[in-house]
Amino acid sequence: MKFTIIIPAFNAEKYIKEAVESLINQTLDFTQYCEVIIVDDGSTDQTGAICKSYRDLYPGNIKYIYSENFGPGNARNLGLEAVSEDTDYIGFLDADDYLSEDTLKEVSSFFNKNTEVQLAVIPIYHFENTDTPHRLNYRFEKGTRVIDITKEYKAIQFHIGGCFFKSQQFVGQGKYRFRKDLMFWEDAYLINTLLMRSKRYGVIAEPKYYYRKRSEKDSLVDLAWYKKSRYTDVLRKCYKGMINESLRLFKRIIPYTQFLIIYHLKLFLYPKNNGIIFKVLDKKEQEEFFQLLAELLQTLEPKYIKIQDMGKIYKDYLLSLRKNGWPYQPAKKSLGQHNVKLLYSKYRGLYWKIQGLFINEVYKMKADDQLFIKRDNKTIYLPKENLPYKNRVIWGSVIRDYENTGFEAKVPINWYKFQFGIKTSNRTYLLNEVNLINRTLKRLSLID
Known part of the structure; x- marks a missing residue:
């Protein structure tokens, strides 16, 4: 049982040590079970010198390859060409990321129990500029298991970091390689080409792949x-x-x-x-x-x-x-088909304090338009409030225009159920109904 971990590196002098050390310090014996191939993709800083020093420390485990800058896909392909014949599993680690110390042990255990599976992945956790789990980590909530993509279509995989493959997928003629004509998404393309053919992959819940969200916003993903x-x-x-x-x-x-x-x-x-x-x-x-x-x-x-x-x-x-088709055309709805969005509601003594916005893609609210709430035969007009929302624009089209749409008001405590409305210069429209008690109870249940 042997791992080869391929690390493409470009100007990673600040981070490459942490990546390599996370492999050296695995609970699985590094010198016996791990090979590291670092492909320097034309770095102009001290990345090469740092990598060579690790190669010299571990000549039987670490290989260093220099290449002109052709992108991470080409660098990974060069790494694949250098994989030792006795390798069982191939993994990928980006030069600014690192692995939890139990990763290789857990991956080995998974493949030993699931011999038919060709690909296994571990959960991703962001660090540095943000400290959050990846949004696709919901796949790991049921623990370590095998996923069938024809049955769990939301269980998608993009990121090559933290992916571990059976070596036979890459070693030998006619095996998988990263597309050289892609400068972006070449990893997701390879992963999902394989997944559509195999239909199944493993998720291993215990280890962690730490993905650096750089404060400088200068990663390849940001610059792409x-x-x-x-x-x-x-x-x-x-x-x-x-x-x-x-x-x-x-x-x-x-x-x-x-x-x-x-x-x-x-x-x-x-x-x-x-x-x-x-x-x-x-x-x-x-x-x-x-x-x-x-x-x-x-x-x-x-x-x-x-x-x-x-x-x-x-x-x-x-x-x-x-x-x-293009260009964008907003949905054709009458004014009365739209809603007031309640952003905030809380009772304060004998009053409810409410705050919200009128949302409409096709109607620009005018300064003299009035929002109101109606209960039985009584009406309360809502004072306008400039809320801190910027207009939403997608490719030149204003999708949300927040000018004149905000309001903030106090309403009597017994007005817990009412209907919103809007009065324009020529017509009055009744809109959505609201129950503040139900809204409050729902919010409290979410907190519990």
Whole structure:
């Protein structure tokens, strides 16, 4: 039983020691059971010198390879070419991350018990700039087990760090390699190509992969947004490539593949990312990207958009692109079909204090429009309040306009149940109903 861990490294002088030390200090004997292959992808700092010093300390365990800078996929491929023939398992570790000390022992134990499984993964925990578990760690809540992706389509895998493969997947002619034509998502493409063919993989709950969220925001993932290859190439070569592979293997786009693609493409929409495209692509390239995205969405079922863990505005945006194509067209709803969103409600003595927003994609609320609440035949108009919300814009379209929409008010304690409404210059609309007692009880039950 022997592990080979491949580490691609580029200008990682600040972090590479921690990565390598986490392997040396494994509870499984390092000198007997572990080989480390560090591929220096053209570093210009002291990464090479640090790696060579470790190689000299452990000449029987650590290999150092230097390459011109061609990206992490090429670096991992070079590492795969250098794997020793007696290796049983191949794992991947990024140079700025590290493993918990029991990782290799737990992975070995899992594969010994599940000999038919070709891939196993461990949970990811962020550190440095944020201290949170990865959002996909829900897969580990049931403990160490084997997942069938045809039965658990939400159990998706992207990140190559913390993945451990049976060596026969990579060693020898015609085996798996990272695509050289991809500068981004090459790891997810390889992982999911393998998963669609094998249909099963292991999740090992006890060990941990520590993923560094850099304070400087200078990781390859962060910088990828400023490269052309992060846009149309990802749609055409990665997402459509996955779709074509699913069609080839299953004669349909399986739920796993649909959920996987939408889970990942939603990152394009988020505020910190969606404006960057205008700095990176010219107008012709932008149009090509948007058109291709709409076409791709039309091949996927709306169900897999609706069940994503993301805000309603993003779901509505994607559903609109899927239905109407590019450019974006907001849903056509009457004013009365929209709701007031209650952000805050709490009782204070003889009053309820409430705060909220009127949410409408197609109507820009005017300064003289009035929100009100109605109970029986009585009406209370709500004083306007400028709440600290920025307009939501996706690729030039205002999806949420918060001007004049906020309110804050005190209402009598017996007004725990009422209906919102809006009065415009020419008409009055009744909107959604609210029960403050039920809302409070629900909030308290969540706390318990």
